[in-house]
Amino acid sequence: MSTISSSLFDVNHLDALSNQTTCIHRIDPRVKLLTTLVFIASILSLNKYQISALIPFAIYPIVLISLGNLPLKYLLRKVLLAAPFAFFIGIWNPFLDTNILFNIGPVFISGGWLSFASIMIRFTLTVFAVLALIGSTGFNAICMALEKLGVPRGFVVQLLFLYRYIFVLTEEASRMVRARSLRSFDGNGMGIRVFGSMIGNLLLRTLDRAQRIHTAMLSRGFDGEIRLAYPLKINVWDILFLLGWSALFILMRFYSLPHLMGDLFSGLVK
Amino acid sequence: MSHHILEVIDLEYSYPDGTPALGGISFTVTHGESVALVGSNGAGKSTLLLHLAGCLVPQSGEVRIGHLPLTKKTIPQVRRNIGMVFQDPDDQLFMPLVYDDVAFAPLNLGFPPEEVEQRVVDALETVGAAHLRNRPPYRLSGGEKRAVAIATVLSMSPSVLFMDEPTSNLDPRARRELIALLRKFEHTRIIATHDLDMALDVCTRTIILKNGSIIADGPALDILGNEEILHAGGLEKPLRLQGCPICRNN
Known part of the structure; x- marks a missing residue:
């Protein structure tokens, strides 16, 4: 039963990571949760062929992981562990959607391959973001945040x-x-x-x-309601974190940064 | 304040499948007394404790704590004054963090936040676990879990403590530390145990149960030193009262 025991240990490890005190760890759990939700919503709402627009979103997990002092290798292993699920969801697209969209030299790229790549990138980004959220917040604090945000x-x-x-x-x-x-x-x-x-x-x-x-x-006075004493406090930095990231995500959602940059450069060349 | 803090009068109980567990038990415990409840497996110790803690309601007979008879109606009131430490700390520690667990009862009793905080700090300090407050219970060692489990009931400052096998599964040092802790308490204590050496250290009085009845009740040293009574209850003398195995002296 090495698998059960070792995956158990892994959950433990992820939780242990949340006991650090970096600037990311200090941000209010509610703020991190909401920011991550905006992040995921922005990514998922993109068109299935918009790969280039997806790339800039990597900045969020990268910042969280590097500032939050989370071990990249360990998180990568977790992502790979879940990757087959996304792979098997996406792998049929190249066969179903054979519509050629563009070519790179002699290689013709169909819409199916494009959307497959898009699924894999979205998967990687969202899973990284969620792991970074758990690793920098802790499962219990996320539950607290859910409760404060009005989840029953x-x-x-x-x-x-x-x-x-x-x-x-x-x-x-x-x-x-x-x-x-x-x-x-x-x-x-x-x-x-x-x-x-x-x-x-x-x-x-x-x-x-x-x-x-x-x-x-x-025998300790339980009456049907669990009372938790967590004084959560949101400060200016938390608000800035939420608004700043959300604004960036929405911007990146509606304006593809690589296209803008490309236009800018070609404009300069002209 | 009554002198008799706990009174059990002719208590009987059988399990839903008809197996008799307790057959007419009566005893009285006075304020500040510490009582060891001993007996072989299945003698009814745990069932008796569950009655005392108001987890089971007497089928016939009566349990009185303070001046209140224990009935379905009075259970919430009675529970404010009793602290029950269960055998498996994993059952007792159900909250995400040690702090939450120790704060569970005070929060349920409706204390203001500062008082809750104070009670948690005091309780954890008493059991020497102040440094564990922000740890999740599943990452504690057996000894730490036990200490925290005791803190979870100390935080409601009960007048009576009930404990089920407090020294089970502890290494010798953790057991020794627990005994030192239990000796310090001034609460009325009832401790169900197989650890007769611990009973000798902590308790002034011993009650032996056999097949749901009391077969002996008296000063701990008298009873735990009496081989005949102990044998009748399926027990043996505490190791310290037995002869040395090497020099064979009794």
């Missing part, structure tokens, strides 16, 4: 509990799997029937645990 409390609390107990649950699961593999030989005992009863067992244990947690909550 029940939903936020569910997320928090999920995040709290995912570690306990995966540890329990990996202990079971280890115990099974130590007593399974030649593939005996690794079949679907044993797996099924293990999953069932895990579910029952989880229900038991849920009940114990509920009792622990009740």
Whole structure:
């Protein structure tokens, strides 16, 4: 069960990154969350053939990662891990959309390849931005931000509990799997029937645990509402961060910077 | 203030499937007493604790804490005065950060923010975990988790502490530190445990349960030194009261 344990460790690592105190980490979680949403919305709303307009957007993850002191190599591994999903969504485009749009010398580029490239770039940019958000903010602070921004409390609390107990649950699961593999030989005992009863067992244990947690909550005065004491404060820098980036994203969304630059240069040459 | 802080009168309970768990238990605990609740596995220790903490309601008989009888109606009131530390700290620590967990009860009790902050700081300092306040619970060691779990109930300044196996799964030093901590408390304490050496250190009184009934109740040293009674309860003398295995002296 090395995969479960190691990916667990990775989540831990991402969370540990959020304990730094760089200028990016100090920005209010709400501001970072909103900025990232504007970023994603701007990217996703671009036309599927507008690749050149996508490139300048890389500035946002680059700034966040470098100023936030996040390890690029580690984030890149995470992006690659998720890349197959985007790849298989996009890979059919070249076959479905064979309309030739332009050529580079003897190579004719169809709309399908263009939109495929566009999907991959969008994917890379958005995943990098989200990882940078988590790495510079922390999952719990993002949940807090969601709550302050008006997401229903029940939903936020569910997320928090999920995040709290995912570690306990995966540890329990990996202990079971280890115990099974130590007593399974030649593939005996690794079949679907044993797996099924293990999953069932895990579910029952989880229900038991849920009940114990509920009792622990009740005995400390839980009355159906989770109260969290986080004084979040937005200062001038936070506002500037949000407005500055959002303005830039919207600008880049409607005016393709590479085209503008190209026009500018060709104008100068003339 | 009543002298008798806790009264259990003829308490009976059987599980939904009909298995009897407690059969007519009665005892009284006075203010500031520390009581060890011992007995073999399945003797009913945990079930009794759950009753005392108001997590189970008596099927027959009565539990009184302070002057209040424990009923469905009085449970919220009673719970303000009791701190229950569960066996598995992972059940007790359910919030994202140590701070949130320790602040959970004071916030629920409606204290103003400054007071909550003060209570959290005090509770964490008492258990020597002030440096852990901004850590997520899943990254703590077993000993740290236990200390924080105790802080989560200290922050509501309860008058009675109930603990289920506080020294289980601790390394010897963490266990020693926990014992030192428990000895410092002035709360009324009821501790369910298999660690009889700890009981000897921390508790002045011992109650032995067997098959849901009390078979012995008295000063800790008398009971824990009495082999006959301990054997009847499926227990053994605390290691410190047993002879040295090398020189064979009793």
